[in-house]
Amino acid sequence: MQLIIPDWPGLPPNIGAFATLRGGGASQGPYDDGNGGGGLNLGSHVGDLLPTVESNRAQLDVLLPASPLWLAQVHGHHVVDAGAAVAGVEADAAIATRAGVVCAIQTADCLPVLFADMNGAVVGAAHAGWRGLQGGVLQNTVARMRAAGAGPIAAWLGAAIGPERFEVGADVLAAFADAAPAGQARQQAEACFAPIAQRPGKYLADIYQLARLALREADVQNVYGGGLCTVSDRNFYSYRRDHVTGRMASLIWLK
Structure with missing residues (x-):
């Protein structure tokens, strides 16, 4: 399995986070790794065989303290508590305040944003396509984290469609x-x-810069990541490039 480990200076030791890429699973056809090998498609709504998606998710679970809360993402700005919500809830962001609860966001060009309370008490994840960004999904996630007791918050921007392709x-x-x-x-x-x-x-x-403006509005000063283009790099799934394709995940949890 191919993973991206966020470069996140000062991340508290009780926070785990990573993002998947395209390769390392069992998916075939348009959901493969781009070179004829198995793809790690984690989306159950994109036409891939459901047993294959379940196999890929089971492979992911080995690396996690528990199965993630998989959201039904609708390009909105609703935020849920991953420890209280049920799988399939319509939302585009989640927070967690208890150890072992995993927040997960699926993407294939939209921007995944992971959030960490630098005191190690709250984490969050948001799905930021342009509609969600414009609707305030990042600001809402930060506000929900602060309401749950977060101190200073840092954010990490995962792979998304780049400014030369969007x-x-x-x-x-x-x-x-x-x-x-x-x-x-x-x-x-x-x-x-x-x-x-x-x-x-x-x-x-430039979806990355739009996200940085939203985070600045939310008074999030420490922002990392950005710069990876899902369309240009075939190690990533890209809906804009391929239309029929899989989904990657960005995940964060408290240990």
């Missing part, structure tokens, strides 16, 4: 610009969109 329309730019306060904040939001010279009305969006 083509969007003027409606997406307008959604972020209109949601920002007038003045510098609006200018900063607009600066995350680069016009495409040969395609009027089309822009390249």
Whole structure:
């Protein structure tokens, strides 16, 4: 199994976290590792054989204190307590305050964001596509963690569609610009969109920078990760590149 271990300076020793890549499982066809080998597709909703997905998830469970809470992600901004919610709940973020409860986010171009209370009492994970970002999923996750007693919070940005590949329309730019306060904040939001010279009305969006702006708004000062492009690198699943594809997971828990 291929994993990314977040480079997260100062992470408390009672917090575990990693993100999966595409390879190392049993999935075949469009859900494979990109080279004809088995893929570690963890999404049960993408057309892969359910027994295969269950096998991949069982392989993942060996590395975890418990099976993760798998959310039904809807590109929204609802946050749940992973220790109290049931599998399949519609939400795009989760927090955990008890040891052994695993928060998990599935992605294949959207941005996974992991959160850690640097006092080691609360963790969280959020699924941040552009709709969730614009709707405040990151701010909501931070607020839920603080309500649960978190102190200083750090965030790690996982692999997502990169700023050279994320083509969007003027409606997406307008959604972020209109949601920002007038003045510098609006200018900063607009600066995350680069016009495409040969395609009027089309822009390249920087989802990483949009996330950093949202985290700054939530007063999260320590932000790590970013810069890995799921579309350009075939070690990752990418819906934008392949359309029919698997899902990776980013996970965090208290030990």
